Structures are given as structure tokens and as C-alpha cells.
Amino acid sequence: MLPLPQPTVRTLLFWVLGALVLLLGIGLGNQDTVWPALFLLALPVVALLALLVLRPRFVLERSVTPPVVGVREPATVQVLATAVRPSPGGNVVAEDDPGSLLGGPHHAHLHADHAGARTETTYSVRPRRRGRHTLDGFRIRFTDILGFWVHTVRVAQPTELVVTPAVVPLPPSRAAAYGVTGETPIPQTAVSGPDDVLVREYQARDDVRRIHWPSTARSGTLMVRREEAAWDPTAWVLLDSRLGVHPASRDERVTFEWLVSAAASIGLRLLSDGYTVTLIDADGSRHEVSSDRVGASAAWLDPLVDATVSHAPDLHEATVWMAQAHSENRIVALLGGLDRGTADLLAATTASRHERVALVMAPDADARPGFEDGRTVLVDHGWEVREVDATSDLAHAWAPEGVAQ
Numbered sequence: 548m549l550p551l552p553q554p555t556v557r558t559l560l561f562w563v564l565g566a567l568v569l570l571l572g573i574g575l576g577n578q579d580t581v582w583p584a585l586f587l588l589a590l591p592v593v594a595l596l597a598l599l600v601l602r603p604r605f606v607l608e609r610s611v612t613p614p615v616v617g618v619r620e621p622a623t624v625q626v627l628a629t630a631v632r633p634s635p636g637g638n639v640v641a642e643d644d645p646g647s648l649l650g651g652p653h654h655a656h657l658h659a660d661h662a663g664a665r666t667e668t669t670y671s672v673r674p675r676r677r678g679r680h681t682l683d684g685f686r687i688r689f690t691d692i693l694g695f696w697v698h699t700v701r702v703a704q705p706t707e708l709v710v711t712p713a714v715v716p717l718p719p720s721r722a723a724a725y726g727v728t729g730e731t732p733i734p735q736t737a738v739s740g741p742d743d744v745l746v747r748e749y750q751a752r753d754d755v756r757r758i759h760w761p762s763t764a765r766s767g768t769l770m771v772r773r774e775e776a777a778w779d780p781t782a783w784v785l786l787d788s789r790l791g792v793h794p795a796s797r798d799e800r801v802t803f804e805w806l807v808s809a810a811a812s813i814g815l816r817l818l819s820d821g822y823t824v825t826l827i828d829a830d831g832s833r834h835e836v837s838s839d840r841v842g843a844s845a846a847w848l849d850p851l852v853d854a855t856v857s858h859a860p861d862l863h864e865a866t867v868w869m870a871q872a873h874s875e876n877r878i879v880a881l882l883g884g885l886d887r888g889t890a891d892l893l894a895a896t897t898a899s900r901h902e903r904v905a906l907v908m909a910p911d912a913d914a915r916p917g918f919e920d921g922r923t924v925l926v927d928h929g930w931e932v933r934e935v936d937a938t939s940d941l942a943h944a945w946a947p948e949g950v951a952q
Contacts, residue, residue, distance in 0.1 A: 552598055552698040555690070558591040594695040603634035603659050607685055607704040609643075611672075615845070618713040618808075621673050624653075624682065624706075628666045634659035635692045641666075644684035648676050649708070657687065674710040676799070677807070677852055682706040711848040712804075712811040715941040719820055746770040780822045782877040783869050786810045788829045790856040792883030792908070800856060801937040802908050806881040807854050809906060809941050813879055814847045816945075822877070826850065830857045831864030862892050869896040880905040884914065885932070890921035894928040903930045906944055908937070 565587030572580030608627040616622045626643055639659040644652035649672040658664035674680065683705040690697050746759045749769035762770040786806060793803040810826060817824045818838045824847065825835040836847045859865075869878065880893060885907045893905070905925060910918040922932045935944050 550699060550701075552595060552696040554591065555695055555697055557693075558695040561587050561591050561695070590693075591695040594691045594693050597635070598691040598696050598698055601632075601635050602698060602700070603630060603639055603687070603689055604632040605630055605657065605659075605687060605702055607702045609682065609685070609704050609706045611682070611706055611708045614707070615709040615711060616674065617711050618677050619673055619675065621671050622708060623669055623671055625667070625669045626655075626685070628657050628668075628687075628702075630657070630659045630662055630664040633661050633664070634689050639687055639689045641668075642684075642686045642688070643670070643682070644686070645672050645682045645708075646680065646684065648678075649674050649680055649682070652684070659689070672708070674708070677710045677712045677804075679852060680708045680710060682708060709852055712851050712854075713808045714815060714848075715808065715812040717812055717816040717942055718946045719816070746772055780820070780877070782817050782822045782824045782879065784810050784814050784817075784824060784826050785862070785865055785869065785878070785880040785882075786826060786828055786854065787862065787881055787883045788854065788857045789859055789861070789883060791860075793856055802883055803856055805935075805937045805939070805941075806883065806906075806908075807851055809881050809944075810854075811848055811851050812941055813881075813945065815844055817877075817879075818843050818847060827865045827868060828854075828857060829859040829862055829865055831859075831868055833868060862889055866892040866896050878903045882907040884908060884910065884918075885921040885925075886914070886917035887920045887924060890924035893930070894924055903928075905930055905932045906935050907932060909934050 565584045568580050568587065569584035572578065572584060606629045608629075610625050612623045612625065614622075624643070624645065626641075628641060639657040641655050641657050642652050643655075650670075653668070653670040655666065655668040657666045683703065685702045685704060686699050687702060688697060688699045746762045747770065749758065749771050753771045757771040759770045759772050788803065793800040814824050814826060814836070818836060821838050823835065823837045825833055826847070827833045834847075834850045836843050840846060869876075878896060880903075882889065882905055885905070896903075903925075907918070907922075925932050933944050935941075
């Protein structure tokens, strides 16, 4: 339903004056005042009908450049309004309101003195929150030629702006990632056998057919050939989306937003270092991106645009999948909270002999004992636990010593 025109002060004055003249004439029995009174009352009504019939019409084109930006990064909105039907009053004011999360409304005067008149205007927005925002707040305001009525009409032209999480530049995760420079970094656990085959110590799940007997005889320890696939660098990034560990403040869960930004930044860093990275949520949903994929950065950020808290009670679903990873996976856990139960679930994923890091939101005083208990469990299983909060510097939390890991 279209909004109705609103009367101006002039309209109200005409009606009040017309009503007074009409009542005065009737009271005095003077018929000569009736027609002027009716004229004063009817003129705004005639102006209203003319406004509704002859109201201006516009065709709107809107574009946003770039269509995808990060939080607090600027984007330019360009609006082109073309008059299809001119305005009898000739004065049309437009308002484009992108919403409070993108910025304040933008106003402009539109050329509407003849059909085909074009008005182009631009303004900047700087989104404050990630997500898929729709700009659809374009309204035009115009009056009749006599100034009795103001009519505001919405022009539908939805335009989407995708806002990705804030990305923090991070130092490289390692000096030379597999497949990036052509080098093959050799873990300290790997040795070369006498026939130049790269081998490592036997693990419980290894196929016995891969045992390298010459190296076994030389070292006195069961050694197996390393598979080619094992040298492809892979990583898991666990995003703790449990509703219960992220308190809401002013309709925003700041701890969760910090972790989402961390997931975005760390994932991009690992992709840049040549890793194939899998994002896994608390409910077990997964999203894998390979570093050699075209548009890998955009593919990594896209699901994080829509990331939200889940009703998963714990990290069981996520850790079940992570426990199936082979031993060359690197693990980065971004946790909203840590206790003994969470630590036990994460400890079950420690088949990996690569770095395992947990960035954990600092607990309050009541939860501190459980946090320390969980930290002890993870440290005992080879994890490095780093305590952070919603104001922490991610670059420092990622590389505390300020050097590549």
C-alpha cells in the first residue's frame, strides 16, 4: 500500500480559515461567504487529486563499487535517477538510506523539469558489521505546484553489498610452505634412508606395506616411507560457534565476531602459505579451500560472511571430523571458552604432529579454574594455548614473538 500524501501547514491554514468563514457566514446568515469558504476548503483537495494523478515517476539505477568489502572498508554507491514523468512542482528531493550499519542517509535534489532528465549522485558507505546488506531505502519527496501536499514515494531497486569479516595482516605461518617455492621442508621426525627415500617413524595407523626395512635396520626403530600426498600442507581452522560461550552485548556478540575475524585472517594467511584449509564449525559443518583454487581468498571468506552462533552444546561433531585427519594436518582452534570437557574433545584430535594452537577467550573469575584445567590437558597433549579477549591484537596472538612460526 502506497503512503498517502501529507498535508503541509498551508493546507491546514486553508482548511481552518475555510471552516471559520463557513461557520461565520452560516451564523450570520450571510450566504455570500459560503462560496469563498467552499473554495478555501476545496482547493487543497483539488491539489491532492492533481498530485496523485500527475505525480512524477523515476527509473533508478544503483551500483556499489566494489560490491564486496571488508568491515569498515569504504565502498562507493552510485545512483542514477531518470525522470520518466516530470514533476509539476519541479522540486524533487531524494533520500537514499543504506541503513544504520552502513552509514547515514544521503540526500540529493533530482532534476524533474522534463521527461528524461537525469541526476547522478555518489556517496560513500563504511559498513560496521559483516553480512549481506541490501540497499533498498531510496525515497523521493515532492510537492504539488501550490505547496499543499508533500508526498514521499519509495522506489524499489534492491542492491546487495557483501561485507566480509575484518582481516588482519598476519606474518607467514612458516618460512616455506609445501609446494610454494618448490622446496620440500623436512620435519625433524623425518630422516633419509640409504636409498634416499624419505621416511619417518611408524605410527599405529600406518600400512605395514610402507615399512622401509633398510632404515628400520639402521635406526633400530620401525620406519615407513612418507607418502607424496603427505607433503601437501593441510590445516583445520575450528570456529567455536557455540551460543553458550558468546554472551550478547547490544545485539552483537563481540567475542564471536573477534573469532570470525581471526578465522578469516588466519585462513587467508594459511592459503597464502600454500595450505589447503578446512573451516569447521561447532556443529560439524565444513568448508574446504585449496590454495591453488582460482579465487581462493573469496571462497574462504564467503561462508564467514554468514557465520552465526549455533545451538551445538559442545564441540563433539567438529572434533569427530578432525580426529579423522591424517597426521600432517595443522590445527588452529578458535575457542569462545575452554573447560575440561572441551579440552578432552580437542585432545582426541592430536594425531597431528604439526603445530596445534588454541586461541581462547579469557574466562571470567568463576570459570578460571575450569579454564586452567582445560589448558593443562591441552598442553599435555602438545597444544599451545594462547589466551585472548575481544580487544586483543590478532597479529600478536598469532605470532607472539613477532616472527614467522
